[in-house]
Amino acid sequence: MATRQLQDAGAASPPPFPEGWFFIARRQDLEKTEIIQKTWMGVDIVIWRDDDGIVCVAEAYCPHLGSYLGPDAGGQICAGRLVCPFHGFEFDATGQCVKTPFAAPPRAARLRVFETHEISGMIFAWWGIDARPPQWQLPQESPEEDGWGRPVVQTTRFPGHPQETTENAVDLAHLTYVHGFDRVQQVGPVTVEGPLLRTAFDFTQRVALAGVPVGEFDVSAEVIVLGLGYSLVEVHERSIGMDARLWTLATPVDGTLIDLTLISQTRKVRHPKRRIVGMAFLPTSLRTELLNRFALSQEMIGVRQDEVIWSRKRYRPRPRLCRSDGEIMTYRAYCAQFYPQAEDARQPWDSEITPIRLATG
Ligand code: FES
Ligand SMILES: [Fe+2]
Structure with missing residues (x-):
């Protein structure tokens, strides 16, 4: 059974793409392959790094005439720039088109990019509701590596x-x-x-x-x-x-x-x-x-x-909890901040967000 239960539950389901930092790839993966193409948060993206190691996560469609930019369509990296397979526009790691084969690059030719953050070689990108910028940060420092084995x-x-x-x-x-x-x-x-x-x-x-x-x-x-x-x-x-x-x-x-x-x-x-x-x-x-x-x-x-x-469950906005369940509703109240639009609109799925404290331990 591969059906989607959260969506089947209709209005009671939390939106599928909460705001936050979501894992993209490991730096190691980017070192093995020039361009990673994938679908992330419902968006087709490409990920590459320039010659200085700066990672770019960008929407995978060219602002010129819309070509797919992933390797499947012939997208490639040249001198650290992403080169579109259709007419050869070149994009730097900020997403800006900096060169075309036949004319000056149009200033407005710019990829939609996602802000990134790296911890211990794990690369995350920010998904903001209505594309708003990061509202909070992941840890700024990677944990101590000395004395630790390979992940x-x-x-x-x-x-x-x-x-x-x-x-x-x-x-x-x-x-x-x-x-x-x-x-x-x-x-x-x-x-x-x-x-x-x-x-x-x-x-x-x-x-x-x-x-x-x-x-x-x-x-x-x-x-x-x-x-x-x-x-x-x-x-x-x-x-x-x-x-x-x-x-x-x-x-x-x-x-x-x-x-x-x-x-x-x-x-x-x-x-x-x-x-x-x-x-x-x-x-x-x-x-x-x-x-x-x-x-x-x-x-x-x-x-x-x-x-x-x-993979088979349905979201229950009002779970009928018992005393041994722990702090499920504290967690649910915490989660509401990651759906800011839905919070404003008071969707049914977050209608019962008052934390309750249950006896534990
Ligand atoms: S569609 Fe990308 S360069 Fe033309
Ligand atoms: Fe578990």
């Missing part, structure tokens, strides 16, 4: 909405019911400060490696959500003494599908607190790489479990 990445695409996928960060009941975590405990309240939402919880998880039980992980997770396209979970596993970071980046594709990109990074574990089955005699770097891949694979198993639910 590993995986993307999966399915019918869904970034509000629904991010909601799982505050939905503690599903951690036990869907993922089989034990002893899930909220740590402190969910806090909201403008576009920043924080939550933290502890849990334990029985794990197996290549079918061999490796014991129980004792995990504390601190979650930072910055809009509906960026969430970072800082994980501390107590039994081994392992720290990990997991970014979950939900990006709407076309109003129906989303790309969910997981990026996992593990701190080098030089002296594990306990023996890790099959890894005891490995050098630190290899152990870190394996642990990281293991962490990502565990997370992907979790996403696949969630995906079964996400």
